[in-house]
Amino acid sequence: MLNFTVDKELCVLCGLCAKDCVFGIIELDDYPQIKNEKKCIKCQHCLAVCPTGALSIMGNTAEGSTPLKGNLPEADQVEVLLKGRRSVRTYKEEPLEAATIEKLMEIAWHAPTGVNSQSVLVTLMDDPADVKKFSDEIYHRLEEGIEAGSLPETDLAHYIKWAYRMKKDTGMDMIFRGAPHFIFVSSPADAPSPTADTHIFMSYFEIMAQSMGVGTLWNGFLKYTVDFIFPDLREKLGIPENHQVGYAMIFGRPAVKYQRTVNRGAANVNRVTWQG
Missing domain, CATH: 3.30.70.20 (Alpha-Beta Plaits)
Known part of the structure; x- marks a missing residue:
């Protein structure tokens, strides 16, 4: 009703x-x-x-909502937030407070989805100890696969193998970057717009995180390791078989502090007219 x-x-x-x-x-x-x-x-x-x-409607009232008038940020503030966003690749060991993660999830859940399907699934690992164990298993399996020659011979696998060698030779964790938390965002493959839905959710999550002093990284290494190299890990993480994984993201308190925005020049725009 x-x-x-x-x-x-x-x-x-x-x-x-x-x-x-x-x-x-x-x-x-x-x-x-x-x-x-x-x-x-x-x-x-x-x-x-x-x-x-x-x-x-559905028990939701105006009194339970936030008025937009007088509560929206100024355009120049949003501009600085968007331009100041950085991909964070070094993190503090300390985990985020549970309330902070819950707030990020609740706000990002307001991201639009195709036909308002709200079918996005956020697979969250928020315990740093579990993240460490998961990381250890991935690197162990990469070592076994490289030694046995059983990993795929593709460009994507090439980068994952390089990440393993970096960890072994220098101790640098190219996959998890020392982040205490990560998410996989997926959606049923037959949803109206599964790829867009997951990416929009993650964009909302990332921008809100930036405003709260939380660092994030769209993590292709992690996404492809789980979704392509070792797909059985999807099941272990509880990602439904019929789901399409949009991407993975690591997050936590940044161990680096950026001081200013950068300049990227004019946008690459294809401006067209229509003559019929």
């Missing part, structure tokens, strides 16, 4: 909820009503757009 309700004392019959409804299932019949609940994708646009806070 959607439990779509209207406070008639607050409703001014502006019709914005009906106009903004994704599938046009809200109609003004004296007051707003949802005519076909089966078509509702639970996006809550109606709740968000109502100027008087008259609507509630």
Whole structure:
């Protein structure tokens, strides 16, 4: 049940909820009503757009939401946040507080998904001791595979083998970078937009992490090691067989502090006109 309700004392019959409804299932019949609940994708646009806070849906109310007016950051602040984001490759050993990880997850969960499917799965390993054991197993299996010549002969495998040699020869952990936590983000392969959904979630996660002093790294080494070199590890991590892994990300408190933004020059834009 959607439990779509209207406070008639607050409703001014502006019709914005009906106009903004994704599938046009809200109609003004004296007051707003949802005519076909089966078509509702639970996006809550109606709740968000109502100027008087008259609507509630699925137990969510205007009182339980944060007003946008006066609470949004200025554009120049967002610019610095985005330009100041760095890929962090050195981390402090100390783990993040559980409340910090929970907050990151809750906020990133507001990332958009195709048809609001909300089918993204976040596979989290947040115990540094478990991360260490998982890392040890991966490097041990890489050693065995290299000695036996059983690893794939591909460009991706070449980089993973190089990461193993770096660990063995110099002690530098190219896969986990000493980070205390990691996530894999996946989505059912038959979801409306599985790749985009996972990447958007991770982008939300990363930017929010940046604002909280948490470092992140989109980790191709980890993603390809688990998803390509040793795919049986997917099952051990609890990633469903029918899921497509978007990417992996390590995170934690940075052991390096960046002081300023960088300059990348003008965007590479293909500006077109249409002549029919």
